[in-house]
Amino acid sequence: MSLGKKELQGKRVLVFGSGISGIGAAKLLEAAEAQVVLYDGNEKLEIEAVRGKLPEASSCEIILGELTDQVISTLDLAVMSPGVPLDIPPVERMQAAGVPVWGEVELAYRMSEGTVLAITGTNGKTTTTALLGEIMKAYTDSVFVVGNIGNPYTEAALSMTEDSYTVAEISSFQLETAHTFAPHVSAILNITEDHLNRHHTMAEYIRVKELIAANQTKDDYCILNYEDEELRGFGSRCPAKVVFFSSQRKLEEGVYLDGTSIVFKKEAEEIELVRTEELKLLGQHNYENVMAAAAMAYCAGVPREIIRKAASAFRAVAHRIEFVEEIDGVAYYNDSKGTNPDAAIKGIQAMNRPTLLIGGGYDKESSYEEWIQSFDGKVKYLVLIGQTREKIEQAAHDCGFYQTILADSLEEAVKICAEKAQKGDAVLLSPACASWGQFDNYEQRGDCFKEYVRKLQK
Secondary structure (H helix, E strand, O other): OOOHHHHHOOOEEEEEOOOHHHHHHHHHHHHOOOEEEEEEOOOOOOHHHHHOOOOOOOOOEEEEOOOOHHHHOOOOEEEEOOOOOOOOHHHHHHHHOOOOEEEHHHHHHHHOOOEEEEEEOOOOHHHHHHHHHHHHHHHOOOEEEEEOOOOOHHHHHHHOOOOOEEEEEOOHHHHOOOOOOOOOEEEEOOOOOOOHHHHOOHHHHHHHHHHHHOOOOOOOEEEEEOOOHHHHHHOOOOOOEEEEEEOOOOOOOEEEEEOOEEEEEEOOEEEEEEEHHHOOOOOHHHHHHHHHHHHHHHHOOOOHHHHHHHHHHOOOOOOOOEEEEEEOOEEEEEOOOOOOHHHHHHHHHOOOOOEEEEEOOEOOOOOOHHHHHOOOOOEEEEEEOOOOHHHHHHHHHHOOOOOEEEOOOHHHHHHHHHHHOOOOOEEEEOOOOEOOOOOOOHHHHHHHHHHHHHHOOO
């Protein structure tokens, strides 16, 4: 790989966005001896505060606020942070001027070496990426777990060698600006409605997700969920060798759940990879995550016994149906990573007690009826917060669910649930919405929830 270093030397490159991804991209470009312009449209930021995120020796030019045509005319390349939409005027003006637009994943891929294993999907990405990372670390020494999981790909790129394995969680936002990115093993876990405020239509969202396999060949592998109709169709036109996984049926070839065994069937051979009773992960959605990670590892050449041991030792990631405390016989669970209705459906399906559910947040233009219909008699109260609270309440009432309470904050929602819960109940934060507006990210929202729950003990 490593196409980029010489190609970028002396080039004038604009990095769009001064968050974690943007700073990582700027550092990587400076290491490649590019002339870097770090740009952020937020004119309220202070140049010195942005400069403080960069290394002391950095010679980055920093521009805040307006991006002028004069600056655009000097650029050889723009590198986008994933949070920046491509249909805003400054980006459209760069594209109209013929400036190539890469994402930070494209930049890191071109500047790094080794074997890439990449995961996308609406839900389950973080758990699958973290698990695959642990399997690969049990197999070999040089492993980097990067991407949407919180470790910028750009930060690690220069440390990678041809013997390295990169396990990357890749979002749809990152795939929009990938051009040559070609993992040896990719996976699309599922595709359900999400991020329509960015992609506008489901057809476009699906198209972008499928880009993870666009540059693969028949020497590569793509792991797909057989139970997802879109992905089953994609299997016939995917350029890589397709390996399906299924939690619902035995497959002629692929990975499936056979009772309590996760089995990889290849031609006439059936290989048991792991048994569900050995796992510390709960719920069918997690068994699907294990199938995907195990299939990816197996296709990358990892022996079955290493896969089994690493999968058996793996614990759930923070903020995904994470047990917090039991207080007065009430169990509290943090599922702050349930940032869309489909993820939140998985959260409520994993509950095995009567549940008081906290939902709501930033509006990504999702519909909530299917989530509410999945309550299946388990939800005693739905306590709603954030920008979407009235919209979700209306959807609940339209579905015949009237046990809704509006709260002004997450802390107030936790207190309401604690007052109304009885011994043997669960309180679940599983918002079905993004955290923005009230919180910086879902991690901060989950951490605040845990703090408010622990305060109840005092």
